[in-house]
Amino acid sequence: MSGTIPPGLTQLGQATALPSDPAEAVLEVVPNPHPGSLYLVRFTAPEFTSLCPITGQPDFAHLVIDYAPDAALVESKSLKLFLGSFRNHGAFHEDCTLAIAKRVVAATAPTWLRIAGYWYPRGGIPIDVFWQTGPAPAGLWLPDPGVPSYRGRG
Amino acid sequence: MSGTIPPGLTQLGQATALPSDPAEAVLEVVPNPHPGSLYLVRFTAPEFTSLCPITGQPDFAHLVIDYAPDAALVESKSLKLFLGSFRNHGAFHEDCTLAIAKRVVAATAPTWLRIAGYWYPRGGIPIDVFWQTGPAPAGLWLPDPGVPSYRGRG
Amino acid sequence: MSGTIPPGLTQLGQATALPSDPAEAVLEVVPNPHPGSLYLVRFTAPEFTSLCPITGQPDFAHLVIDYAPDAALVESKSLKLFLGSFRNHGAFHEDCTLAIAKRVVAATAPTWLRIAGYWYPRGGIPIDVFWQTGPAPAGLWLPDPGVPSYRGRG
Amino acid sequence: MSGTIPPGLTQLGQATALPSDPAEAVLEVVPNPHPGSLYLVRFTAPEFTSLCPITGQPDFAHLVIDYAPDAALVESKSLKLFLGSFRNHGAFHEDCTLAIAKRVVAATAPTWLRIAGYWYPRGGIPIDVFWQTGPAPAGLWLPDPGVPSYRGRG
Amino acid sequence: MSGTIPPGLTQLGQATALPSDPAEAVLEVVPNPHPGSLYLVRFTAPEFTSLCPITGQPDFAHLVIDYAPDAALVESKSLKLFLGSFRNHGAFHEDCTLAIAKRVVAATAPTWLRIAGYWYPRGGIPIDVFWQTGPAPAGLWLPDPGVPSYRGRG
Amino acid sequence: MSGTIPPGLTQLGQATALPSDPAEAVLEVVPNPHPGSLYLVRFTAPEFTSLCPITGQPDFAHLVIDYAPDAALVESKSLKLFLGSFRNHGAFHEDCTLAIAKRVVAATAPTWLRIAGYWYPRGGIPIDVFWQTGPAPAGLWLPDPGVPSYRGRG
Amino acid sequence: MSGTIPPGLTQLGQATALPSDPAEAVLEVVPNPHPGSLYLVRFTAPEFTSLCPITGQPDFAHLVIDYAPDAALVESKSLKLFLGSFRNHGAFHEDCTLAIAKRVVAATAPTWLRIAGYWYPRGGIPIDVFWQTGPAPAGLWLPDPGVPSYRGRG
Amino acid sequence: MSGTIPPGLTQLGQATALPSDPAEAVLEVVPNPHPGSLYLVRFTAPEFTSLCPITGQPDFAHLVIDYAPDAALVESKSLKLFLGSFRNHGAFHEDCTLAIAKRVVAATAPTWLRIAGYWYPRGGIPIDVFWQTGPAPAGLWLPDPGVPSYRGRG
Amino acid sequence: MSGTIPPGLTQLGQATALPSDPAEAVLEVVPNPHPGSLYLVRFTAPEFTSLCPITGQPDFAHLVIDYAPDAALVESKSLKLFLGSFRNHGAFHEDCTLAIAKRVVAATAPTWLRIAGYWYPRGGIPIDVFWQTGPAPAGLWLPDPGVPSYRGRG
Amino acid sequence: MSGTIPPGLTQLGQATALPSDPAEAVLEVVPNPHPGSLYLVRFTAPEFTSLCPITGQPDFAHLVIDYAPDAALVESKSLKLFLGSFRNHGAFHEDCTLAIAKRVVAATAPTWLRIAGYWYPRGGIPIDVFWQTGPAPAGLWLPDPGVPSYRGRG
Numbered sequence A, B, C, D, E, F, G, H, I, J: 001m002s003g004t005i006p007p008g009l010t011q012l013g014q015a016t017a018l019p020s021d022p023a024e025a026v027l028e029v030v031p032n033p034h035p036g037s038l039y040l041v042r043f044t045a046p047e048f049t050s051l052c053p054i055t056g057q058p059d060f061a062h063l064v065i066d067y068a069p070d071a072a073l074v075e076s077k078s079l080k081l082f083l084g085s086f087r088n089h090g091a092f093h094e095d096c097t098l099a100i101a102k103r104v105v106a107a108t109a110p111t112w113l114r115i116a117g118y119w120y121p122r123g124g125i126p127i128d129v130f131w132q133t134g135p136a137p138a139g140l141w142l143p144d145p146g147v148p149s150y151r152g153r154g
Ligand SMILES: [Ca+2]
Pocket: A144, B144, E144
């Protein structure tokens, strides 16, 4: 039943170390198996962490990336490693969220993409960041990410 | 009170073995009892499993199929057996989700159809796939599938 | 404080037996007290049961009926008895849901109506059915019915 | 820090008896402090009770009133007393809900208003009533009231 | 890893006392790192308190501020201190909510902004206030704030 | 299928006016059909209202009454009318909750009884009251009432 | 892969009509495959309906049956048919719940059994009934059934 | 219907300013109307705020106070004012929570008391504090406060 | 940072095929790093599937395994492969659940173990199975598994 | 209002770098302000991350630490830094969870302590770890941590 690894993939099915920085990470792609269909792929990444660029303290976020592929799909293991590469990288919340999205856009040239970054609270006030490449294409099914709002206590 | 099985159905009300592969499965149809009405039928299938085409390991998904029938309804037992036929079949998440939808389209020639595949996490990151045949027809009532987002822990 | 029963009602405030079949049930109406206002009335009926037309086994559903009345309101006790009359009646899920809606349409000639039937799972896969008489009138407030999706276990 | 009661208010900051009937209640208004801004004010009133006009038995409802003020805001204590005045008043669900809304419209002449009445079940079937004065003004932020649907038991 | 504090910021990374009043508070800004991208930043502030202008009693609110930045981002520590400055300030719910929003607009000149103020109940009836600077820009991703409705008890 | 009303019941199956005061209400009983079995009966009454004895303003509560019957069951319609009789009666929260419980004890002489009164907030702080006649009998199955805690907003 | 039906079972794997009354229904058993182990089996039956013995109107309940088997397991299809046989049977809530439990006790002679009946509201007040054969055996794992309490609306 | 204020109460039914500090606040009591009954009274106070004793920044908490009264009940308006008096008072979370409880103990000499303080997160980690005067008295019904755990985001 | 695979493990860190049957699967163990401490390890396995021994149709379950290790920990990859080995294996729900637990007991000789099997509904009635090796050891912290009960629809 | 930092604290109120390893981190304590009272302090830490000791890949966990202080409280900023020091440290889930707890025990010598580690799923199966120093002291109020179980999808 086991198949072969598609050509061009260097990380899938291999032992791979976490890239030391986003600049080191490589987002790999595979051909879209349904290139003529307008559809949405959603990645939910609750295991994101980076560093505050001012204090060096850890930041945490829950990320949701939605995209409508054109010719390429992002290979999910390379996406995981790319997200993991922010572990020792410093960036502001707004900047970091958009930078991740733009890297996926650069790698896959999708029909459309959006990202949501739900950051853990600092000073009692969490920040959420939402960006998309433009209005969603007509006819794309685009469910809400459904992440609950922050409620404090009680 | 018990009725008769509509003509042309070979699986409903019969002992039936699980088809060995999607190619073996037969999606059967029954006439739409309200052919002049634009309405939506939703199937929720939380018991879906297939195999990873690279590693042969099991994958699991929660599927929601929404369609507006034209002349035919898909017979629900044949749909169940068709979904069960993926049990020993290998396919990527994106491919598998769209392939299921396109089989139902081929069998029923619906006015409109969409599918959502909510896949269990691998590597900490679940993938969701959403596709529809085109923009929803005007006047069709189309509720959200209401599946909660993945949250990790806590 | 107790008032009088409006003329033409034969079931409200009376001891009434459950009609033996939908064909026996009578949907009664009362005049709309706000005939010039476009508004929505929602009935939620979690106590619906009918029989499978093939096997004679009981089926269960949670129904939501939304309508914008024109000259008439459906009298709620007669609606309850009408829904109860399906107790020993056999019909497929899709058929039964639309048939209920069309009876309410016939009785009240509403400006607009929709129905949602959330059927209990058979074979692990529940069926939901959604129909409306047409696009919702502009300016009508039409909240989502908010019924949770089926989740299996866990 | 304590201020003075705005002129024209007779109930705020006073000991006030519950009006004996809606006709006795007075809805008071205060000037809108942001008259040039299109915004929404939502009152949620889970403590509403009236009487059934046929049987004299108590009815209960959870009400949500949304409005976009023009020159006047409804003073909230007078609204509370107005709602409390239905305690010994008989009216059908549909009628009562719209009558409350129209009284607030008459008192405040708002840019726009809507009401939702979620009535407790009678005969196992709750009734919800939704009305608005017309389509919502473009540019008004209008969140869903978010009241859960009735689910029976289980 | 620790960086330097951007020029022009006087509060970030400093010991700072709570401003005694909103008029004393200074909302500071930093340059938008993605000025060409239309995106949304959401602040959720469940720790808001002010005083009733009539009685001097404390009021509490859960605030959600959404904005699409143009050239400037609001610096989050200065926002926190600004919100904290209402602690001994008296204002009505409707007034206070809009005043906060307009201060953020004045400080950042955003492409678009909206605010939701969910106030704790008084007299059993909570007030929510929703305002935006105008219709949302086309192409901006604007998720619902997802704050649950007030339910009383039970 | 309809049966006869058990002897001694004067309210069940009759048109009945709401008693004007708790002192006027009569709690009726029927024989326990399983007198040798230790079991629990739970009534959930979300439609309770009384008056504040100081201000005369309405109070609201969600009540849960659990009891293990001995020789008698409380007849549920008479319980409903008894609870409704508090509509124009003034009592403090603590007093009212225990007084209701003690009336049911007096009427049914149960093996054991407890009550929970979840009162709607006044001044931002709801009061809950919990009482039982003594430790629960060994071997009685006694699930938690499961009423959610009060959360304010957010 | 398909096996044979255990001896003594007359309903499993057969077309079976719903018994006309509980007295007609036969609860069948199979040998306990782990007779030396103290364990719990839980059936959740949200599809229960019977008739009111006074009015003949339908009643609905959500049932949870927990038992620790001794020598026998109840065969689940015969349990389903037994529960379905109450469809045209009249009984009070308290009586019906205990009678079901006692039939399962009689058929399986379990080490221990309990039942919970969560009945849909009548007159705004639902009744729950909880019974067990005695204190739970020491060492049995006995999770809470987790059924939400009734909340009315809001 | 309005009654008289019990003797000895100086705050109930009066215009009252917030005490400037906990030392200024007076907890008043009323006689327990059911002194021979062992019962629980729960106050839920989601509107608590104090100051950090080190930084002077605001802290927020959701408090739950449960007590079994002996001869006295705490008068709820005086409790509200007492809690409000911490508004400009500095204390650590652990200290503040226990100090509140001990003041209520001193004022009412209850049979038993416990407190839960759920503090809003600081540095990403909220602190909860739970204290009681001793083991709960046998026979007291003591439901869980049911406050959800802190979950961060996602 | 990467370490070495502990001796005796043949599956961890290796490409491994799914065992064809539970009898083929090998549960591997690693030494308990805290052998003197009484603690609980919980595995939650929502991806379980087996076959019905009578019909050969797929069954699904959500499993929770709790154990207090003595000298050995079960290695989690071998547990995953063991659970996956039921994919083409037929067993009744009660039997399957206990058999899994007893295999883990045999492999690890734990101080204590329990299992919960939450099976997807068949015939509208799900079965849950709960077993433990005996009463929980005193002093072990043993949280509820927290799996929601089955609710049908609505 | 701002106070002074208690003697012996070197991290609170200071700019502090994340310790490079748990061995570098220092857990600081402050005197218990209520040393004669048996109470519980709960820390909820949803922002925990470490590394897999075999693969070097990141692991994530949601931690809950409950303890009854004796003479010392753990200072919360030093706890935060201690937890952050696992960021580049490799340890198995079971080992890591207990090691954290034992460090807090060593630093504070509490009356009692317990820890829950809810780890994010790997291979589809999350692991939870629960440990306590012994049975909870009699009279300590010890609420459930209330973390939801893992549910996969759907
Ligand atoms: Ca939505």
